[in-house]
Amino acid sequence: MKIKNLSFQSLLSSKPLIACWGFFDGIHQGHQTLFNKLITIAKTNNYETCIISFNEKPQSVTDEIANQVLLSKEDKIKRINDFGINYYLEIEFTKELSRTSPQQFIAWLISYGVKSVIVNRNVRFGYQGQGTIKTLHKSSLQVYLCDDVFVGNHDKVSSTLVKQLLQNKDIINANLCLAPNEYYITGKVVHGIKEGHTIGFPTANLELNTNYALPGVATYITVTQVDDKWYQSMTVIMMRNNVPLVETYLLNFNQNLYDKVITVKFLTWLRDNLRFSSLDDLKVQLRQDLEDTVDYFKNNS
Structure with missing residues (x-):
């Protein structure tokens, strides 16, 4: 897996890229489902895979919340690499970046050679979460959807849920999510x-x-x-x-x-x-x- 920090040189991929983005804290079952679908679509369409992440949680910059995580950065990258991802691209998340419009973000993806993206149907991106699935469909990107994963009492698996379970000392169900x-x-x-x-x-x-x-x-x-x-x-x-x-x-x-x-x-x-x-x-x-x-x-x- 090639690891790059944010810069504007080409990824030098010989194939079109399919990408997904997020902080991916914990690499829980929801993330795993997303990565596996990313790889499956890439093999079917002769793409290379690209995961775009951030050096810290976006909320920690915009809301100044303590940046508590489920995995160290090193372990997160190692786990992503284990999936066989071609590229891991890390963005320094700043207040300036948080003001990027959805259209600017899409243009940035395309400039890197991204042809397709895989997202949740409730995806929000860009300034104040103004970008939605409709925004992506209006672009030149090919859009694929990944369904949520649920455990227990029909709770959607997320990093927030895992942290709540840990805080409630429910290690067994937290581990089910992971x-x-x-x-x-x-x-x-x-x-x-x-x-x-x-x-x-x-x-x-x-x-x-x-x-x-x-x-x-x-x-x-x-x-x-x-x-x-x-x-x-x-x-x-x-x-x-x-x-x-x-x-x-x-x-x-x-x-x-x-x-x-x-x-x-x-x-x-x-x-x-x-x-x-x-x-x-x-x-x-x-x-x-x-x-x-x-x-x-x-x-x-």
Whole structure:
């Protein structure tokens, strides 16, 4: 896959391009359906595929909302590459760009050699979302439609839905939206207050490498990757001084983790966090958590 930042040189494609655009946070089932249809149409029409994304969520520029994401940029590009996409084009999203008219955007696509696009029937693009499916049909572009994907109680799969499910601690349904992948985070292990060491439950304190949209404050059953090997684990997300803190306890593990970059994959909610009157009470609860975690993996081998 050829990766390019926004510039106005030709992509040098020898074939016409079929493109789709979006931030594609999480590469959920809706995105996967879109990419697969993109590839199918390209093969049928002898096109090359092009995915157009942005360096950050458009809403974070126009609404100044914190740019919390489900995937790091590096992981997103890797996952897109796994689909066999020919070109990944990234645009720096600015307030100036947000004022681009639908007609200007279409002209920009055509200048890059895009002949066809694939969109949702409710697509909105250009300044204030003025561009619609009708706008595209009035252009010289060939337009293909991709249907929404629904899960659970007829909820449309979207990055917003996944984030809501995570915030509600509904890891199982969030992972259904992300299938065949699960929600995960990556970070470097750094020194914490080391309270776990004093009670026999040493945890890895993560310094996250991305501004992740984290699950709600609670304790979860997870698996953790260290040096390409996966370990059963349980992970707590808490708030300390209004900053989210992620700590992971790896089962049957006694190596030094400091400064290692590890990945934590969330499987299910274990319990809400509790307040304890003493470290002894905390130790009793952690022993129960460990027993419940071991039982989970026995029943979900």
